[in-house]
Amino acid sequence: MPELPEVEYAARLARETAAGKRVVALRTLHPSQRRALPDAVAASVTGEVVRDVLRRGKHQLMQLASGRTLHVHFRMTGDWRVLAPPDALPAYARVVFELDDGMRLVLDDSRALSSVTLHEPGIDPLPALGPEATGSEFSSDWLARALATRRTPIKVALLDQRVVAGVGNIYASEALWYARLDPRCVANRLGAMQLAAVVSGVRRALGKALRHPERYYGAGSVSDAVRFNVYDREGRRCRRCGAAIARLVQAGRSTYWCGGCQKA
DNA sequence: CGTATCCTGACC
DNA sequence: GGTCAGGATACG
Numbered sequence: 001m002p003e004l005p006e007v008e009y010a011a012r013l014a015r016e017t018a019a020g021k022r023v024v025a026l027r028t029l030h031p032s033q034r035r036a037l038p039d040a041v042a043a044s045v046t047g048e049v050v051r052d053v054l055r056r057g058k059h060q061l062m063q064l065a066s067g068r069t070l071h072v073h074f075r076m077t078g079d080w081r082v083l084a085p086p087d088a089l090p091a092y093a094r095v096v097f098e099l100d101d102g103m104r105l106v107l108d109d110s111r112a113l114s115s116v117t118l119h120e121p122g123i124d125p126l127p128a129l130g131p132e133a134t135g136s137e138f139s140s141d142w143l144a145r146a147l148a149t150r151r152t153p154i155k156v157a158l159l160d161q162r163v164v165a166g167v168g169n170i171y172a173s174e175a176l177w178y179a180r181l182d183p184r185c186v187a188n189r190l191g192a193m194q195l196a197a198v199v200s201g202v203r204r205a206l207g208k209a210l211r212h213p214e215r216y217y218g219a220g221s222v223s224d225a226v227r228f229n230v231y232d233r234e235g236r237r238c239r240r241c242g243a244a245i246a247r248l249v250q251a252g253r254s255t256y257w258c259g260g261c262q263k264a
Numbered sequence: 265c266g267t268a269t270c271c272t273g274a275c276c
Numbered sequence: 277g278g279t280c281a282g283g284a285t286a287c288g
Contacts, residue, residue, distance in 0.1 A: 003282065032271070058283080075283045077272085092272085111271045113283070127284090152265080161284085170282055231282090252267070254281090 002058055002074040004133055004166030005209035010080050011055035014062065014072075014105060017082045018050040022100035030094045030112045037095070037116050045070070045118065057129050057165030067121030072107070078114035081106045133166040133202050134210070140195040147187040147195075154190065154198065155183035156251045167202060170231045171209070173256045175201035177230045177240075182264045183248075183255045230256040 002010065026042040028034045049065040062070035072078075081090055083104045089096065095107040095116050107114055119125040130146060131137035146163045147154075157163050158172040167175065176183045179201035181194055190198070209227075229239055233256060234247040243260025 006282085030271090073283080075270090076281070077283095109271090110273060111281085113271055115284095159283090168282055251265090253283095 003168035015053040025098040027096045069119045071125035075113035077111045078109040081108045129165040143195045150187040154185045157187040171205040174205035178204045
């Protein structure tokens with residue numbers, strides 16, 4: 001699920017559920033989660049009040065009243081579920097927050113690649129991140145500087161969270177379709193017009209998803225073929241020019257693009 | 265730079 | 277049984 005728009009809605013859900021509530025218990029239900037958050041550490045969260053849940057890129061920061069921070073990253077398949085105790089935990093419940101109003105905030109993650117880690121006051125748990133993909137700091141000027149020494153294809157560069165925070169594999173392909181740019185273009189050889197097109201392409205791709213959470217996220221969402229212009233549409237017709245959508249692999253990840261209207 | 269790795273499920 | 281999956285990092 002999770003690129004910036006999906007994490008934004010998830011963080012909002014976590015905030016609505018947990019902000020201002022006291023944690024009665026924090027349980028980890030999978031060995032890989034327990035490695036990152038050992039039982040003794042999880043136990044130390046008991047009694048903490050959740051002050052707020054913030055999002056930065058695809059990261060979530062659960063701020064605790066003590067000044068400590070729980071850093072959450074969904075990776076490939078993580079998501080929050082909110083349950084009332086009579087309801088059974090989801091099949092892939094990995095971390096469970098029991099809250100003092102009786103609700104449960106559950107990290108649901110079939111692949112168990114999500115991470116939840118606890119950090120002491122004053123520690124910034126975030127890795128180096130570029131500007132928010134949806135913010136004004138993410139500009140063609142910034143991109144020109146960030147890409148100046150990068151000889152990787154532009155699609156690969158967009159996945160680097162130090163270049164721009166929040167873009168993942170789906171929206172990188174989508175953004176380049178909006179920008180009408182060939183994903184194989186070398187990042188540091190793009191001109192000012194092309195960089196501006198990339199910035200606006202990223203904004204359009206993410207903005208579209210941010211505006212339609214009910215259609216783009218979670219159970220009952222519409223099929224990928226409807227949500228996306230190129231992602232997972234290999235062989236189908238481009239909505240813009242009618243040519244067949246192609247797929248290639250870059251840095252081990254699938255890229256989808258239209259050779260008819262995305263040019264170098 | 266590309267590749268392996270952490271996991272599990274879906275699909276061919 | 278093999279391949280692939282919306283992420284990120286460690287490594288050669």
